[in-house]
Amino acid sequence: MRSIEDAGALDGMAAKADHVAAFLKGLANAHRLLILCELARGERSVSQLIAATGIPQTSMSQHLAKLKEEKIVSFRREHRTLHYFIDSEAAKDIIAVLDHHFCGKA
Numbered sequence: 001m002r003s004i005e006d007a008g009a010l011d012g013m014a015a016k017a018d019h020v021a022a023f024l025k026g027l028a029n030a031h032r033l034l035i036l037c038e039l040a041r042g043e044r045s046v047s048q049l050i051a052a053t054g055i056p057q058t059s060m061s062q063h064l065a066k067l068k069e070e071k072i073v074s075f076r077r078e079h080r081t082l083h084y085f086i087d088s089e090a091a092k093d094i095i096a097v098l099d100h101h102f103c104g105k106a
Helices: 004-027 030-039 046-053 057-069 089-103
Strands: 073-078 081-086
Touching: 004 030, 004 057, 004 089, 030 046, 030 057, 030 073, 030 081, 030 089, 046 057, 046 081, 057 073, 081 089
Parallel strands: none
Antiparallel strands: 073 081
């Protein structure tokens, strides 16, 4: 039998499950992971992201829109240039772990 505290904790998790699933779905794409790995090294303009990842402009725009929609990245405008950065502490932490386990190995 569940205690009242256990029930409250499960209700809290259930309320966040959809949000967490959407967040993970935002990360679960090879191109978006490439973008986030590049942004983990610092703020980048769209042209810098395209040059670093090889992702075409149209695809880059779609992936950045998805990452913005999930509140994973944000941007600042400098004249006509948009500079993107990771705006989610959870995403920063996850990308750091992925970088350690998958990118740092030969």
